[in-house]
């Protein structure tokens with residue numbers, strides 16, 4: 001991978017067009033609804049299906065993904081931006097060969113004088129290596145999450161049957177995902193039953209369509225399952241520990257549904273997202 005990185009770096013710096021990854025930003029507005037759990041297990045499932053997967057933790061401060069995967073990272077994407085690290089130096093190995101990167105902070109506050117084209121070239125290399133990049137966002141609709149969602153092409157919104165979760169997801173679409181041609185997938189988590197899922201999904205879809213005119217993609221549901229909880233406590237994701245359980249099989253099914261969908265119309269990979277983020281911050 002390291003040797004390849006060098007020749008890729010050369011291609012990229014010559015302005016050659018290279019493959020873009022499909023970036024899926026996992027969000028939901030509310031805390032504790034399963035964003036991290038689902039990001040990690042979906043990443044592992046996509047890997048099992050044969051794709052190269054990178055998971056990025058865009059949560060600030062407390063890194064959820066690290067805890068669940070049991071990996072720790074020495075450097076973050078901010079070190080690529082400010083401290084001359086290359087992308088290969090900030091990539092960590094996770095289970096099954098998935099890659100893990102910590103984002104490290106807010107990219108809308110980029111200091112002047114840094115080499116943004118060098119940074120973006122490093123991001124292109126990451127795009128080249130990954131078929132899918134799964135981005136786990138933190139709780140709440142803070143500026144960092146809001147900006148990231150505005151720049152995203154495709155999102156996965158997690159909703160649970162609690163009324164506050166439905167309201168938060170609605171608010172999130174209204175303030176961060178409107179007006180652009182984004183692909184918005186929805187997954188109902190912690191449903192009590194199929195009927196419970198249908199009820200929650202239909203209610204959510206109706207308000208989103210009626211009041212916001214936004215089209216959603218239904219990715220189905222995951223039931224409330226104590227094995228999902230155990231996974232966090234033992235740092236052993238359900239896909240690895242109980243790969244044959246009903247919930248794990250359902251996650252695998254969701255992963256193949258995602259993989260079989262066409263990518264968003266405008267798919268510029270992680271490079272596209274960071275280019276937009278940086279431009280919004282007012283830098284060229």
Ligand SMILES: Nc1ncnc2c1ncn2[C@@H]1O[C@H](COP(=O)(O)OP(=O)(O)OP(=O)(O)O)[C@@H](O)[C@H]1O
Pocket residue numbers: 030031032033034035036037038064137138139140189190191222223224225226228229230231232
């Ligand atoms: N389907 C499920 N059934 C039962 N428990 C679940 C399910 N999905 C997630 N959980 C549990 O819910 C808790 C919160 O999950 P997780 O940390 O993934 O949420 P989060 O949205 O990432 O939270 P935060 O907003 O704090 O980042 C965890 O204890 C997890 O094990």
Ligand SMILES: [Mg+2]
Pocket residue numbers: 035036037059064137138139
């Ligand atoms: Mg989390």
